[in-house]
Amino acid sequence: MPKKPLLEFTDKGIYCAKGKFYIDPWKPVDDAVITHAHADHAYVGHKHYLAHYLSRDVLYYRLGEINLQTVEYGETVFKNGVEISMYPAGHVIGSAQIRVESQGEVWVVSGDYKTEDDGVCSPFEPVRCNHFISECTFGMPVYQWKPQAQLFEDMNNWWRHNVENNLATVVVGYSLGKAQRIIQNLDLSIGKIYTHGVIENTNEALRRNGVILNPTTRITIDSNKEEVRKGIIIAPPSSVGTPWMRKFQPYSFGYCSGWMAIRGSKRRRAADRGFVLSDHADWNGLISAIDATGCDSVYLTHGYTASFTRYLNDIGFDAHEVHTLYGGEEETPPQPSPEGREQQLNEAQVLSSGEDLGEANKALPFGEGLGGVEGDIL
Structure with missing residues (x-):
């Protein structure tokens, strides 16, 4: 009888039967190990959570008073004799790859990751393993x-030009990940950074966790509109086209996303500028990360899984496509079919318009709902 693998794919998520825990499960379970705090990986309803300590306060903010245990990178936890440790994924602050080992069999679950050191979160570290479960969002x-x-030289020059021409500057980016990268790479000699409530709630959670970020000012109903217009405004995708954003007119609007690499994305977003900024690995990053693990087999969970699986098999990897519920955040492409990939790629130019479910479907602790953003600012 073939040996049962240490990790398996179930209708609840990635499961370790020997350790009796799940990794990033999307249905309620007793014991969940979480790669990072984005809503397609961290769901409410589990009895116990294990995550990296820099995810702590963002998870509390998004999920409420959960039963949460946190660890450092490289720290080992045992569950029913199975060894679990976390290593930097480079995706967002607090993101981790999950290493699982038992009797010499090693699996690594990447969660989401990027290989470029962004200077904000701990940079990605390849982890040697027998089996690697990887995303391929931009495969x-x-x-x-x-x-x-x-990219940030271009963004700062654009901001400076807007100030000189009496235009407000609005940059749209995901509230956990892109927003902090933008904040840490702006030229503060140009002006101040102002933030939408959803962005600032996330910043405050990270600061409570000990993360040091550049100074930001929350936009409220008492904010001086003209002073705000002299700075740069960081806003979530959910604010695009709302009365909240229109109150800063005239403005120049920039959208940050990996999808901006595709022709037509800026136009479809009605953006003045498109910045190709992603918290996911690009094509070369995915290949180099997978190769660095030295894995015997790789499993692709979300993104361009079909085409990327075929490519990896063609160049000598033992690659497998699996179907999960990951990829429900702002940067998720539609899955291309074996035929008509060019057509599917064209369809992928349409960006998702929402913030993640963790923020769109819960009441914010500071009374700032996404649907009623007019009430919380100017």
Whole structure:
């Protein structure tokens, strides 16, 4: 009888039967190990959570008073004799790859990751393993990121130009991940950073966890509109096209997403500027990360799984496509079919318009709902 694998894919999530725990389960379970705090990986309803300590306060903010245990990178926890440890994923602050070992069999679950050191979160570290469970959100050759320094030089020059021409500057980015990268890479000699309530709630949670971020000012109903317009405004995707954003007119609006690498994405977002900024690995990053694990087999959970699986098998990997519920955040492409990939890629130009479910479907602790953003600012 074949040996049962240490990890298996179930209708609740990635399961370790020997250890009696799940990794990033999407249905309520007794014991959940969480890679990071994005809502497609961290769901409410589990009895016990294990995550990296820098995810602590963001998880409390998003999920409420959960039963949460946290660990450092490299720290070992045992569950029913199975060894669990976490290593940097480089995706967002507090993100982790989960290493699981028993009797010499080693699996690593990547969660989401990027290989470029963004200077904000702990940089990605390849982890040697027998089996690697990887995302492939941007697993197509068209997705190849430029160096971050070049992107933020462009963004700061754009902001400076807007100030000189009496235009407010609005930058849209995901509230956990992109927002902090933007904040840490802006040229503060140009002006102050102002934030939508959803962004600032996340910043405050991270600061409670000991993360040091550049100064930001929450936009409230008492904020001076003209002073805000002299700075730069960081807002979530949910604010696009709302009365909240229109109150800053005239403004120049920039959208940050890996999808901006595809022609037409800026136009579809009605953005003045598109910045190709992603918290996921690009094509080359995915291949190099998978190769660095030295794995015997790789399992692809979300993104361009079908086409990327075929490519990896063609170049000598033992790759498998699996179906999960990951990828429900702002940067999730539709899955291309074996035929008509070019057509599917064109369809992928349409960006998702919402913030993640963890923020859209819960009451915010500071009384700032996404649907009623007009009431919390100018």
